[in-house]
Amino acid sequence: MGLSRMAAVAANTFRESVRERVLYNLVFFAILMTLSGLLLSQLSIRQDEKIIKDIGLAAMELFGHLIAIFIGIGLVSKEIERRSLYPLMAKPLSREELFLGKFAGLAFTLLVNVGAMAAGLFATLLLTRGEADPALLKAVFGIYLSLLLVVAVAMLFSTVTSTALAAVGTVCLLLAGRFSDVVKNMKQVAPDVPDTLVDVLYYALPNFRNFDLKDKVAYGDFVPWSTLGWITAYNIAYITAVLALGVLCFRRKQFQ
Amino acid sequence: MKWAAGVVAVIAAAAVPWLQARVDRARGGTQAQDEVLYLWQGAHVKRLFPGFEHLAADIYWLRTVQYFGGERVFGRNTRFDLLFPLIEITTTLDPRMEIAYRYGSVFLAEPVPIGAGRPDLGVEVLERGVRNNPSSWRLAQELGFFHFVYLKDPKRAAEILVEASRIPGAAYWLKSLAAEVLSKGGERDIARRMWREMYETSDGAIKENARTHLLILDAADAAARLSALVVRFHERAGRLPRALGELHAAGLTREPLVDPIGVPFDYDSQTGKVEVSRRSYLRRDDLMGDKQ
Numbered sequence: 001m002g003l004s005r006m007a008a009v010a011a012n013t014f015r016e017s018v019r020e021r022v023l024y025n026l027v028f029f030a031i032l033m034t035l036s037g038l039l040l041s042q043l044s045i046r047q048d049e050k051i052i053k054d055i056g057l058a059a060m061e062l063f064g065h066l067i068a069i070f071i072g073i074g075l076v077s078k079e080i081e082r083r084s085l086y087p088l089m090a091k092p093l094s095r096e097e098l099f100l101g102k103f104a105g106l107a108f109t110l111l112v113n114v115g116a117m118a119a120g121l122f123a124t125l126l127l128t129r130g131e132a133d134p135a136l137l138k139a140v141f142g143i144y145l146s147l148l149l150v151v152a153v154a155m156l157f158s159t160v161t162s163t164a165l166a167a168v169g170t171v172c173l174l175l176a177g178r179f180s181d182v183v184k185n186m187k188q189v190a191p192d193v194p195d196t197l198v199d200v201l202y203y204a205l206p207n208f209r210n211f212d213l214k215d216k217v218a219y220g221d222f223v224p225w226s227t228l229g230w231i232t233a234y235n236i237a238y239i240t241a242v243l244a245l246g247v248l249c250f251r252r253k254q255f256q
Numbered sequence: 257m258k259w260a261a262g263v264v265a266v267i268a269a270a271a272v273p274w275l276q277a278r279v280d281r282a283r284g285g286t287q288a289q290d291e292v293l294y295l296w297q298g299a300h301v302k303r304l305f306p307g308f309e310h311l312a313a314d315i316y317w318l319r320t321v322q323y324f325g326g327e328r329v330f331g332r333n334t335r336f337d338l339l340f341p342l343i344e345i346t347t348t349l350d351p352r353m354e355i356a357y358r359y360g361s362v363f364l365a366e367p368v369p370i371g372a373g374r375p376d377l378g379v380e381v382l383e384r385g386v387r388n389n390p391s392s393w394r395l396a397q398e399l400g401f402f403h404f405v406y407l408k409d410p411k412r413a414a415e416i417l418v419e420a421s422r423i424p425g426a427a428y429w430l431k432s433l434a435a436e437v438l439s440k441g442g443e444r445d446i447a448r449r450m451w452r453e454m455y456e457t458s459d460g461a462i463k464e465n466a467r468t469h470l471l472i473l474d475a476a477d478a479a480a481r482l483s484a485l486v487v488r489f490h491e492r493a494g495r496l497p498r499a500l501g502e503l504h505a506a507g508l509t510r511e512p513l514v515d516p517i518g519v520p521f522d523y524d525s526q527t528g529k530v531e532v533s534r535r536s537y538l539r540r541d542d543l544m545g546d547k548q
Contacts, residue, residue, distance in 0.1 A: 043318050050353075051314045058311040178306035208307065215310050219352060 005093055006101040013105025017071050018112075026070075027113055030063035031120040038124060049129055050218055053136065056121035057214040061143045064114060068147045069170050071109070072154030075102045076250070077163045099250045103155060103243060110147045114140060138228060139217040145235040146211040150174060152239045153206065156246040159253060177208035206238055296341050298348020305349070313350030320346055320356070324363050328370075336372035339363055343381055347388070357385030357395055362465050365406050367540070375406030394457075396420030397430060400437075401450050405469075410437045410446075429453065448473050468538075475515040475538040482521060482530040485509050496528040 017023060037052035076099070079085040088098060118140045125132035153173055157166035176183070183202050186193055210231045213223050295301050305312040320342040327336055343360035347353060363371050365378030382399040389395055397420045404413035417434035420426055433453070436446050448470065455466035482500065485508045489497050497503060500513045500523045514520050519536035523529070532539040 040314070040318060043321065050310075051318075054310045054314050058308050061307070175306065182303075212307050214307075215350075218310060 002097060006097045006104060009093070009098055009101025010105035010108060013075065013102045014108050017075075017106060017109040020071060020074075023067055023071065023109070023113070026063045026067050027116055030059040030117045033059035033063075034117070034120045034124050038128060049125070052124055052128060053121075053218040054214070056117075056124060057136070057139050057143065057218065060114060060117040060121065060140065061146070061214070064110065064117070064143060064147045065150055065174065067113060068106075068110060068150040069154050069167060069174075071106060072151040073158045073163055073166045073170065075106060075158065076155055077158040077166060080253075081163070095251050096247050099155070099159075099247050100243065103151060106151050107148055110151065111144065114144050114147065133217075133220065135220070135223070136217055138223045139213040141228065142211040142213040142231065145231060146208055149206055149208070149211075149235060149239055149242070152242040152246065156242050156249065159246055159249040173206065174208060177206040180205060180207040180209050207234070210234055295345070298345040301345050302349055309349045313346050313353055313356075316342060316346040316349060317353065317356055320360065320363075335368075336363070339372050340374070340377050340381075347381070347384060351388035354385065354389060354392060354395060357381055357389075358398060359461055361385075361398065361402065362462060365402060366465070370537075375402065378402055379407060391423060393420045393423040393426035393430070396423060397427070398454075400430075400434070401454065404437060404450065405447055413437050427453070427457070444473055444476065471516045472538045472540050475517075475532045475536070478511065478515065479521055479530045479532050481511065482509070482513070482523075483528070486523075486528040486530060490528060496525055497523075498525050499523065500530065 034052075034056040037055040040051055040055065079088070089095075118137070121136070122132045125136075150170065154166060154170040157169040160166075161169065180202065183198065183205065186198050186201075187195075213227075216223055295304075301312060301316070302309055320339070323338055323342060324336065327339075339360075343356055343364070346356045346360070350356070361378035361381045363378075364381060365371060365373075365375040367373045379399065379402050382395060382402055385392070385395040386399055396416060400413045400416035400420060403409045403416060414434040414437040417430050417437065421430035421434065433446075433449065436449065451466045451469040451473070455463055455470060458466060482503065485503050486497060486500075489503060489506055489508060492506070497506075500521060503509050504513070515532055515536050515538050517536060517538060519533045519538070522531045522533045524531075
């Protein structure tokens, strides 16, 4: 597997995704939502800073996920549907390199987007409070990890099914992963469910709650570096598994 | 023909406001929509916003503030029916939002039409706040205040204040305040101290509320002083003054005969009783059941 070829695919994917109009719309709305915190904070009582942080981080997460899903799904499936994949297949480029390169490209696009949205949030806080807590970056990092996992899942689904179904599947998995606490405590409401099923579901579903540091950071709680280390390790392991599965599916895919 | 489309657009656009006014007249004008709450329990709302609970809490808090302000200013019955569920939802979504407990309890406890007139619910909200935020001495302090001021339960108030004083970082004066509450001293003096502490350590609406309560106490004290002067006048003149102005004329006092917001005191020349006027918002019979 050639890293230089993967880097070329990644660079191309980045160029391709920054041309997507939806990307700019979503980033615009995210920044607009963050700025709306300025107005909303005026309507609250003594909650201005927290509301700006909550809205800014939530906008980043929500719109980041939308970008990750919409662009992540389109990366592979659009190429297949538009048949623009065939010329690439003819080049000295393996399917693994193509798949992983596309992931790396979108990961970089998301990094730029998250950076822009974080800059919007910091600017809003600086405008209103005159200071912005750098610890917010820990929550931003958590959001970015979550987005990477969503992209990996979206790409996996897009190799095995149509664009629409891949979108539905990714959103469902994202929601299921956000309800991981419900899954873990399932026996409280359904005592007859076998323990094994609960465990399998809990550990198999991507636990998106892990990456959610927004609440802690918004209250100024200290998030230990070890926590960031563990969630990063979890993220890498999960993404590796999903991408490996995606590569397998992509390798076996018949293009007609 | 070149300008026809533009002319039609201008005429049609100009017709729209006129037509809207006709529709309003025909349908009786626009009516303010009543506030509606579709989900009444925080636990249910929480399930709708996985990962975005705090954002939802902010939205519900904004709605609480807007609802409270809107009902006070524009409400037709000012019953604040949705206030408690809105606060419950907000604090379930974000159990650490201290401001929601503190302001919410004040909104609930103050009498109608200033608040919902439900001090019991205010205490419930603060109790929840203390349970969810055991390290917040301020919430515990306010719970103690509420037990003393609204529920007239000095024993429980003192217990809570002692507990609050044990929380790391608690204000030094909590212990002495608790002792004062238990000493069965003048209730009005203790209430004054509590409101003064709250006034000095808070801001915003809570500070304003504390200021109002201090004025209520000042008004009640001034009325009591004037009542005592009426008795002295009676002793001297052998009759009750026909009007409070006679106290000035007799040289018994130079105090103004109005309460701190400028409303003249009510005076009953048959009984000699001086009271804060019913026209003044400083008259609070619910709080002044105590005797100095």
